Amino acid sequence: MAYKQHRRSRYLTQRQHLAPALRSIGFAALTAAAFAVPGPSDAQNYRFSSVTIEGNQRIESSTILTYAGIARGETVSAGDLNEAYQRILATGLFETVEIVPQGSRLVIQVTEFxxxxxxxxxxxxxxxxxxxxxxxxxxxxxxxxxxxxxxxxxxxxxxxxxxxxxxxxxxxxxxxxxxxxxxxxxxxxEGRKIEVQRIGFVGNRAYSDRRLRRVIQSKQAGLLRALVESDTFVEDRIQFDRQVLTDFYNSRGYVDFRVTGTNAELARERDGYFVTFNIQEGQQFNFGEITTVSEIPEADAEDYHAVLKIRQGKTYSPTLVEDSIARMERLAIKKGVDFLRVEPRITRNDRDLTLDVEFALVRGERIFVERIDIEGNTTTLDRVIRRQFDMAEGDPFNPRQIREAAERIRALNYFSDTDVNAREGSRPDQVVVDVNVEEKTTGSLTFGASYSTNSGMGVSVGFSERNFLGRGQRLSAAIAASENNLNYNLSFAEPAFLGRDVEFGLDFALTETDSDFSEFDTVDGIFRPSLTFPISENGRLSLYYQAGYQDISNYYGRSGILRTETNMGEQWTSGIGYNYTYDTRRSGLDPNSGVLLSFGQRYSGLGGDREYLETTARIVAQTMILNEEVTLRATVEGGALEFFNGQNSRAVERYASQVMRGFEPNGMGPVEGLEHLGGDYYAVAKFEAEFPLGLPDEYGISGGAFYDVGGIWGVDTTNAILPVQSKSFKPRHVVGLSLFWESPFGPLRFNWSKALKKEPGDIDQSFDLTVRTDF
The missing domain is CATH 3.10.20.310 (membrane protein fhac)
Structure with a gap:
């Protein structure tokens, strides 16, 4: 700003456009031509005994004379002089150039840029x-x-x-x-941003405009246009959308799909674009006959055919073919068969709209990896990038492995740009893999405020770093406080413990509350180191140790059970556990459905004051119907606590949270008098559907309906003073409607519930607002 003020008084007189500067060059060229190129009547040769350079300040005269290429005493023509002029001007060092013969003396006049x-x-x-x-x-x-x-x-x-x-x-x-x-x-x-006012499709029959708009990256401008960047017209994004549409249709069997054209028309007011994609869907194909043949003696076709996950009659998808090839090539590496390549040979059957696929096992070229060069990683260590490769220097070269490694590097989300290429090495049978990356910010510091009918006003501060010290480690810490709650959380994860595909985790959490149970205060803390590793393509196993601390204090209610548990004072736990997850989305065999299974057990009794076994299970299934307009989701989950040596559960250990919609946290289950106790067991089944509401897609709003059935039960009543209700399993039934909103603050979910069946003492909840989570 100081620079602008200093020159403002001389701005109008001294500022010059580049165009006049370019015109002066043109004028100089005409002047030089007038002097240096004679007409036909006076064409002649020149011989100069001396050459004089004038006007140069920074550039040496000898350098300019070298550019000219004219030596003293050399006979030159008018054409030679013109060529000398062109050579000097082409250096880009001079604003004007003039070559003037003066008898036996040649004068070269220059004006340096x-x-x-x-x-x-x-x-x-x-x-x-x-x-x-x-x-x-x-x-x-x-x-x-x-x-x-x-x-x-x-x-x-x-x-x-x-x-x-x-x-x-x-x-x-x-x-x-x-x-x-x-x-x-x-x-x-700068001008204004020009937004996409409307996105339309011509030629689509299988999928509606609304469904296709959810596929592409560009979005229509809406009410929240000031907060949405994807509604701005960007030509490169439109080109990317063409490829995304092609991938979407191809993965669903439309092998002849193509985008025939894209029209982007600027509105008359020049404030928005109308974008139209012209497409041809073609016919949907299914897999026909699937066979495997081997042209390599050491590769048994039956062994490789057994690893295929595609079957005849399934909707054709290039992704499934690529996945099958990857499976076969991984099997070849495991069996020690080098340079095996899988060629898919596809036969089209238009009569029944099927594609026969023959996987041919052939011998590829004998090419080895000479080295892997990594550049651009100013923060991330080389080893973080190298461990994304399944190969090392000296291994057989496999182009598919290079592509998969590139995808894994991009999936790290450490870099704004990633480029992985292979080039010929020092010998024809060797390649060098070049990895060029551009770092981006991977840490965040967050501040937030919240309000809850149960906890009142709250504030939170959090820090997270997903590439800690460039080592690929994750570190996060958060503090959240409200009128009745105080939470501390610290988490650390090393995804490649000891250089292997094993994740080491370390978690610490401490919660102090006097709201979950209105009659007393609680303190609950855990410390848990863990190891997580794959045991199958879709399966992961986590092993962990957990130390815990629980305390109940300041009880002033009438429950004999809770009073007895409060009098126990501080309690420590120490134990081990495991958790197994199976997620079909990892292989991506079906783009429209998926299954998630989770099962775990934790035994507390390795020291400490408590001895019990906790078992939890959860299964989620999801599918999309009606041309993927409607999503159906079903969830079944449950948990059980079993205590040993005559011990009984305490309130801080029992299940009391909101296991199903329609009831407040700790608002269902066993009750002594008017005080909720929680239960040793819970089971719930949730069924829901998500569907469009007909609103513009750019609003990010959709609707849903749900039905939940389940309950919490089981508590020891030995110390009860008042009557205890809901000791056994009595299912509650809830129906409701939901509103999903992809807001600028995150995905939100609004639930309106109606309890069709509840038990005495239950506290129902007709409305709640939560952060939406996808399974």
Missing amino acids: PTINRIAFEGNRRLKNEDLAGFIESQSRQVFSPTTAERDAATITEAYAQNGRVSARVTPKVIRRSDNRVDLVFEIF
Whole structure:
């Protein structure tokens, strides 16, 4: 800003456009031609006894004479002089050049381009100066070039276009300074973002416009356009959407699908685009006959055919074919068969709309990996990137493994750009794998406020880093406080413990509350180190040790059970556990459905004051119907506590949270008098459907309906003073409606519930707002 004020008084008289500078060059060229190129009537040869250079300040005369290529005493023609002029001008070092023969003396007069004193940007608000400086070629203390400056202006304009400001204009201007210096100023008019007002499709029959809009990255402008970047028109994004649509249809059996054209029309008011995708769906194909043949003696076709997961009659998908090839090639590596390649040979049957696939096991080229070069990782350690490769230097080269490694590197989400390529090495049978990455921010610091009918006003502070110290480790810490609750959480994870596919985790949590149970205060803390590793393609097993601390205090109610548990004071637990998860989404065999299974047990009794076994199980199944417009989801889960040596559960150990919708936390289950106790067992089944409401897709709002059935039961009544109800399993039934909103603050879910059946003492809840979670 000080720089602008200093030159403002001289701005109008000293500022010059680049166009006049270019015109002066043209004028110089005409002048030189007039002197250096004679007409036909006076065409002649020249011989100069001396050559004089005039006007140069920074560039040596001998250098200019070298550019000219004219030696003293050499006979030259008028054409030679013109060529000398062109050579000097082509260096880009001179603003004007004149070659003037004066008898036996040749005078070369030059005006050097000025040097750039400084570069400034004016009018930019959306892009920072340091970002713009990284786009341009012109640099301070270098020779000014009008061509480079114009090219820089075009680059800046393109950068704004990539940010949706296609009406941006950039004008480079120069300000003359002393000592043949100039200030280069880029005057920027950013303009407004031009939004996508409407996205339409022509030629689609199998899927509606609404479904296809959910596939592509571009979005229509809506009420929250100020908070949504994807509703801005970006040409490259439209091109990406074409590929996304192709992948979507191909994965669903439409092998002939293609985007025949994309029209982007600017509205008359020039404030928005109307984008139309013209598509041809074609017919949907299924898998026909699936066979495997081997052209390699050491590869048994039956062994490789057994690992296939595709079957005849299933909807054809190139993804499934690629997955099958990857399975076969991994089996070859496991069996020690090097350079095996799988060629899918597809036969089309238009009569029954099937595709026969023959997987041919053939011998590939004998090519080895010479080395893996990694560049651009200023923070992330090389080993974090190298462990994404299933190969090392000296191993047989497999292009598929390189592609899969590139996808894993991108999935780390550590880099804004990732480029993985293979090139020929020092010998024809070797390749060098080049990995070029560009780091991005991986840490965050969050501050939040919340309100709950159960906990009142609350605030939270959190820190997370998913690439701690560039080692690929995850570290997070958070503190949340409300009127009645205080939570501390600390978590650390090393995804490649001891260099293997094993994740080491360390978790610490401490909760202090006097709201979950209105009659007393609780303290609950855990410390848990764990190891998690794969045991199958879709299965993961976690082993952990858990130490815990629980305390109940300040009880002033009438329950004999709770009073007895409070009098026990502080209790410590120590034990081990495991948890197994099976998730079909890892293999992605079916884009429209998936199953998640989780089963775990924890034994507490390795020291400490408590001895019990906790068992939990959960299974979730999801599928999409009606051309993927409606999502159906079913969840069944439960838990059980079993105590040993005459011990009984305490309130801080029993299940009391909101296991099903329609009831408040600790609002169902066993009750002594009017006080809820929680239970040793719970089971619940949840069924829900999610469907569009007909609102514009850009709002991110959809509807849902649900039905839950389940309950909490089981408690020891030895110390009860008042009557205890709901000791045994008595299912509650709840129906309701949901509203899903992909808000700028995160995915939210609004539930309106109605308890069809409840038990005495239950506290129902007709409305609740939660953060939406996908299974």
